[in-house]
Amino acid sequence: MLQREHVDRAHAYSPHQEAAEAAAEQMKTVLESGDDRTAVLHCFAQILDPADEAALLVLLGPGAPGGTHARYGVPSANASW
Numbered sequence: 001m002l003q004r005e006h007v008d009r010a011h012a013y014s015p016h017q018e019a020a021e022a023a024a025e026q027m028k029t030v031l032e033s034g035d036d037r038t039a040v041l042h043c044f045a046q047i048l049d050p051a052d053e054a055a056l057l058v059l060l061g062p063g064a065p066g067g068t069h070a071r072y073g074v075p076s077a078n079a080s081w
Helices: 019-033 037-047 050-060
Strands: 002-007 010-015
Antiparallel strands (some): 002 010
């Protein structure tokens, strides 16, 4: 989606990014800046509040909390490491 802005007598067009998309891009940048992506994700999962953790689990697909996530074969965020 493009955003249109008046500049003098013409219009300037620029990509429009929703707040959620911008936040996701920032999270991706931080994740990519770490040496150990798994450790970064683990730390992130540990600080999620229960509602955010539940929402993330729903977005990732089926999997039992505290068990193995079926799609990726990895422990879910609240599994004990």
